[in-house]
Amino acid sequence: MLEYFKKRKYKKQEILQQVKEDKVKQKEKKQEIKALPKEERKEAISSNKLLRKKEKKQRKEEIKSLSRKESKAAKKEAKVYKKLKNRPRRFTGWAVFAALLLFIGVTVGPTVTTIVENMSGKHITIDTTSAEAVQAREAADIVSEKIANEGLVLLKNENNSLPLEDKKLNVFGSTAFTFKYGGGGSGASDLTRAVSLFEALTNAGIEYNKELYDYYVKLPEIKETTGNSDTGIVQVVKGFLSNDEEAGEPDLPDTTIAQAKEYSENAMIIVQSDAVEASDVNENQLKLSDEMHNLVEKVAGNFSNVTIVVNAGNTLELGFVEEYPSIQSVIWVGTPGPFGTNSLAKVLSGEINPSGRITDTYAYDVESSPASENFGDYQYENLDKAYLNYEEGIYIGYRFYETFYQGNEDGYNEIVQFPFGSGLSYTTFDWNIVNQELNSDSIELQVEVTNTGEVAGKDVVQVYYSAPYTPGGIEKSAINLVTFEKTKSLEPGESEVLTIQYDTRDMASYDMENENYILENGTYEIKLGKNVHEIDSTVNYELAEDILYQTDAVTRTEYQNRFTESENELTVLSRNDWQGTYPSDQDDSKIATDKVIERVQGHEYNNDVQMPTTGADNGLKLEDLKGLDYDDPLWSDFLDQLTVDQMISFVSEGAYHTKEIDELGVPNTVLMDGPAGFSFFGFKQFAAGAYPTEIVVASTWNKDLAYEMGEMIGQEAQAYGIGGWYAPALNIHRSPKGGRNFEYMSEDPVLNGMIGAGMSKGASDQGVIVFMKHFIMNEQETNARSGMLVWSNEQAMREIHLRPFEITVKEAGVNGAMSSFSFIDGKWANPALLNGMLRDEWGFEGVVSSDAVFGFMKAPQAITSGNDLMLDIMTVPNQIQLLEEAYEEHPEAITVGLRNSMHNSLYATLQTYLFN
Known part of the structure; x- marks a missing residue:
């Protein structure tokens, strides 16, 4: 060896x-x-x-x-x-931030005090100790555990080995003592109430081998992490400082194995991966280490009933479970929040019947998808920027596997282990379509779901469609998720009729050549699936003639290609020529064209505008506008009262709060992270409700439960005095290596959008500004914080990357968004994205905040392009100076930009519970 x-x-x-x-x-x-x-x-x-x-x-x-x-x-x-x-550079982004702090402290002196104060959260005043706050937190904990219960996925269960008949269990591996409840960074949460794995087993009536437990806890390298919760910034720094060496796994003496075998034939091993904001993972971190593989081999060779628990927010390679017949069951728990161990234990005991479904394709090789060909560190040689080519087009996740291997079942089975949407139950269900209405406006199916097994359980009906495809025509995946519904808990023999409805135009494809959406004539196969690959029944909808959609269904804004200015040449993957168009980073020229350089470096100010009135005395307070439409004329009179200095200060100091303007009745508002429960990215820690990460929320496939989580977030916000929530995160799992995959939901835009819309509407209905994020294409951490240029085509952007945000805007009516670090179509704070797409085409009314500010993110460009607030901790004085200098040179354009930003921000504030 x-x-x-x-x-x-x-x-x-x-x-x-x-x-x-x-x-x-x-x-x-x-x-x-x-x-x-x-x-x-x-x-x-x-x-x-x-x-x-x-x-x-x-x-x-x-x-x-x-x-x-x-x-x-x-x-x-x-x-x-x-x-x-293409090895990623580890020390980018937040690592640079840490070095910058040190540099400022040495060279500038007093300036660092402001930064430290901002990071300390001194300006954030919330009350988490009141009786109302405690009550809200207790309610949040209940919802958190409900999500963990429904988000857990049973992937394999040979011979009905689960639930355990013999309630005695051997727990092997150091990973049992480092259970991962969540991720790191802004998606972290309060884990002070986390339940240890062994406590959870005891709670569920499962006896664990205490001699085996004692063997592990006496080892010097074992350190239990239950309840340990670093702040976001500390987690990120730890992520940067970690290396890629394989984690050690203590060896098991023969005497220990013998004792455990005598105790029970049941054995469990937890497999994990590390992921944290600001750092991606590599393929080795998504596979078993040699030492962990040795542990699995030893345990599988000595015990007849082995359970593998997947405790990871990233998609791991699980092919090893098929190497050993004794591995009877596989349970995916993701990163399930502080009470996820309770859910796991109750599934093992049979108290809970699992009903979750995975939200990604599990392939035997994590690099088998085309997106993996362009993931990593790519730098221009003639431009101080990184770039990323989305050459896979629409073929992300199952859209690639199901299309590429269509008609080749053997090939598919060699590549895909667990298809998107997979998940088992302890019972069985039958489906029967009892009614259907299919027309050019809507598709409606009534599906009767009957529990035909012996225990109560929930089922998920996944609805897909396959559209007619013409070789060489518009790109179309062989199958697409269009909607889904989950049943209530059905007792044995009980039935429920689910009404499944969606707009027919949801099956349309975007035609880049003609700048519209189109339903091409032919047969649309509407499929009810247990997962994307296992179809239960199919209904055909025949369309005799093409249907063109030239305007948005809600706003009636005319469709147009909005992201073609860069003229960046991409070879985008096509099912008409897989071999000739399959992505390769070897094709990159790494030379930015003159047009790209000009677009990145230039910014145009519209000086052909009329200078607005400022500093007027119209006697209006913000509350006087309560209930008025966004475009009500009274807004103009109110905005006339603002001075340029007030506006500059307001938009520049937008990190985790907005400033009060007492004389106009504008309150201070607190804006907080994060997707798994309220948290502060700096050094401030406080008690708050803590939830499973978003990948687990999505794996419930339960829109009502997503709404309930958002509702609890909103009630907690009211109890604490928080006005805005930096969540949910709606980006796509483009690759298994994405550092924030735990924080995002899935590889599918519709699942992201529907779960995200549920979370968003729940919080919005409680009067909280929901900042859906990161708008858009923030699927990689490597180079993200240096301002990376992301290139794609319009169809992929609209059908994949924009789609979750569009669903959330239209179904949840959110009035907040957070822009991404990415340069979209060559521009950070791209006006075609923030104004053209978001506001004009979709009808969004509200505020857009930047993500945490780095050097390439400048306030003058932001406020004149549709980005209203700067989430700036480090460089507020610099932003103020930039705005003042830009005002001197372009007074009309800057004043109009500031006024629009104030209008957007204050309109959103006025919708909060603060004005109830």
Whole structure:
């Protein structure tokens, strides 16, 4: 074994040397191309791309000709090469922030005091100790555990091995003492009330092997983490300081195994991964370490009934469970909040019948999806910016696997282990469509669900559609989730009729060429699925003629392509030519075009506007506008009263609060993180309701429960004095390696949107500003905080990345949003996104806050592009100065921008419970 690792290390060094040499050659080649005249340069870039594609194809053919063993080794080396070539830089973003604090402290002195005060949360005044607050927190805890109960997913249960017949259990592995209740960063929550795994087992009437427990707790490397909860910033710094070395796993003496075997044939092992905001994970962190694999092998070889518990917010490789027949069951718990251990224990005992469904495709190889080809650290050579190409287009997650392997069941089964939407129950259900109404306006099905088993349980009816596809035409996935419903708890023999309805236009595709949505004529297969791959029944809807949708259904705004200014050339994946269009980072020129450079660096001010009135005395207070429409004329009279200085101060100091303006009746408001319960990203800690992370909320597939969580968040906000909630997070799981996947919901935009809309409406109905985030395309942490340029095409943006936000705006009526760090179509705070799409096309009325401010995020560009508040902790004086300088040069444009931002912010504030 030692020789093997020596050889592996040597091979890795060999490959690393090759990477270095190839990078030097690549740089030399690019410098040669850069020196050519413009026309020759374009031709050279195109020829270079074709050459690399040819070389890649040739390498694939060479690998095919090798023996199976040689082929496997060659593929592994190719993966190592790619990993080393695009290895993310660990110390970016928040690590730079930590270094910046030190630099400021040494060089500036007093300025650091302001930053430290902001990070301390001194300006945040909330009361979490009142009787009302305690009551709200207790109610939140109840909902938290309900979500954990329904979010848990049973993925495998051979021979009905669960629930446990013998309520005695051996718990193996150090991971039992480091149970992961949540993630790190702004998505963290208060875990002071967390229930340890062993306490939960006892609560559920399951006896655990105390001798085995004692063996572990006496080991010096074992340290139980139950209830330990660092602040967001501390978690992030820890994430940066951690390395990628495999975590140690204590060896098990034969005597310990023998004692455990005598105790019970039941064994459980928890597998985990680490993820934290500001740092992505690599593929090795999504696989079993060698030491953990040894533990699984030893336990599986000695016990007849082994349960694997997946305690991770990222999709892990679980192929190992099929290596050992004794692994009878697999339970996914995700990162289930402080009471998730109770849920797990009750599922083991049978007190709870699992009803969750996974929200991602579990593939045997986490790098088998096309999005993984463009995930990592990519830098322009002629522009001080990172970039990311979304060349997979619409084919993210199951949309790729189900389309690429359509008609190839053997190939599919070799790649996909657990399809999107999978989940088992301790009972069985039958479905029967009792009524259907299908027309050009809406699709409605009434589905009778009957519990045909022996225990009570809930079921999820997932509704998908397959649209007619013309080769070479508009890209369409072979299958798409369109809606879903969950039953109540049904007793054995009991039935419930679910009414499932959605707008027919929800099956339309975006046509980039004609700038509209279209339902092309043909057969639309409407499918009721147990998961995306296991279809129970199909209803056909025949459409004789195309239906064009040229305007938004709500606002009647005419559709148009809004993200085509960059002229960035992408080869976007097409099902019409998988091989010719499959993504490859080898095709990247890494040379930003002149148009891209101009777009990134330039900002136009609209000086052709009339200077508004400022500082007027109209005798109006903010409360005088309560109940008025956003565009009521009285708003103009109120806004005329604001001075330029007041507005500059207000929009610049928008981190976790907004400033009061006493003379106009504008109150101070507190705005707080986070998606798993209220928290502050700085050093301030306080008691608050704590929930499972959003991936677990989504795995309930329960829209009503999502609403209930939002409702509890809103009631807690009222009790504490919080006016705004930085949540929910609606971004897509583009790759299993995303550092914030625990904080996001799924790989599917409709599931994200419907669960997100439920959470948002629940909180909004309680008078809280909901800041849906991160708008948009914030699916990678590497380079995010340096201002990364994200490139995609309009169809993928509309159908995948914008869709969850659109659903949330239209179904929940939110009046808050948080923009992302990303440069969309070459612009941070892109007006086509924040005004054109969000406000004009969707009809959003409210405030847009930035995410935490870094150097590339500037207030003058923000307030003249639709971003109203700067979530700035470190550089408020600088933002104020930038606005003052911009005002001197462009007084009309800046004043109008400030006025619009104040209008948006104050309109949102006026909708809160503060004015009830």
